[in-house]
Amino acid sequence: AQSVTQLGSHVSVSEGALVLLRCNYSSSVPPYLFWYVQYPNQGLQLLLKYTTGATLVKGINGFEAEFKKSETSFHLTKPSAHMSDAAEYFCAVSVWGNTDKLIFGTGTRLQVFP
Amino acid sequence: DSGVTQTPKHLITATGQRVTLRCSPRSGDLSVYWYQQSLDQGLQFLIQYYNGEERAKGNILERFSAQQFPDLHSELNLSSLELGDSALYFCASSVTSGGPADTQYFGPGTRLTVL
Numbered sequence: 527a528q529s530v531t532q533l534g535s536h537v538s539v540s541e542g543a544l545v546l547l548r549c550n551y552s553s554s555v556p557p558y559l560f561w562y563v564q565y566p567n568q569g570l571q572l573l574l575k576y577t578t579g580a581t582l583v584k585g586i587n588g589f590e591a592e593f594k595k596s597e598t599s600f601h602l603t604k605p606s607a608h609m610s611d612a613a614e615y616f617c618a619v620s621v622w623g624n625t626d627k628l629i630f631g632t633g634t635r636l637q638v639f640p
Numbered sequence: 641d642s643g644v645t646q647t648p649k650h651l652i653t654a655t656g657q658r659v660t661l662r663c664s665p666r667s668g669d670l671s672v673y674w675y676q677q678s679l680d681q682g683l684q685f686l687i688q689y690y691n692g693e694e695r696a697k698g699n700i701l702e703r704f705s706a707q708q709f710p711d712l713h714s715e716l717n718l719s720s721l722e723l724g725d726s727a728l729y730f731c732a733s734s735v736t737s738g739g740p741a742d743t744q745y746f747g748p749g750t751r752l753t754v755l
Contacts, residue, residue: 620740
């Protein structure tokens with residue numbers, strides 16, 4: 527079975543600082559990995575996804591994530607945080623043979639201080 | 641705006657009642673997924689429909705059911721409601737059921753409160 531672990535339910539950074547949100551996955555078959563963002567009172571928006579090929583994936587709003595198979599990780603980073611980045615971030619995994627459903631982590635709430 | 645619409649936005653009802661949540665997928669999308677987001681369970685997959693047929697079931701209670709109509713909109717029916725059913729219910733859609741790499745586009749959700 528697949529699973530996702532997001533380390534740190536809350537992360538706080540100053541505006542302009544590096545954002546690092548951690549995600550580790552467990553899967554016995556090659557995973558497809560996603561990061562979604564949820565702003566208050568809104569639905570989930572896809573930030574980026576890894577399917578195959580290049581392990582460094584660039585997404586919207588300056589975010590990127592690197593797939594590291596040896597570490598079973600897919601951490602999300604952004605070089606310089608902006609106040610508008612404050613939201614909840616979800617890492618998710620899906621795999622062949624398990625239909626197309628997404629298995630989500632528990633989420634990380636990012637706070638950005640001025 | 642993802643192009644996925646959900647109605648109603650908010651729903652307040654009493655225990656034991658039955659409600660129907662509606663979802664219209666993005667134009668051209670054939671798959672519809674339902675997810676439940678609650679404080680204690682997080683985001684959980686409930687059920688998926690592809691072109692009118694049930695394709696996958698997740699942690700969906702027997703009191704809950706869904707269907708996808710010929711025009712591809714979907715309804716999630718929740719009956720004999722309990723306090724613990726209070727949650728945010730999301731609908732998502734994707735172009736096909738072509739595999740796990742498909743991007744799912746999420747609607748704004750329906751917030752259900754059971755009193």
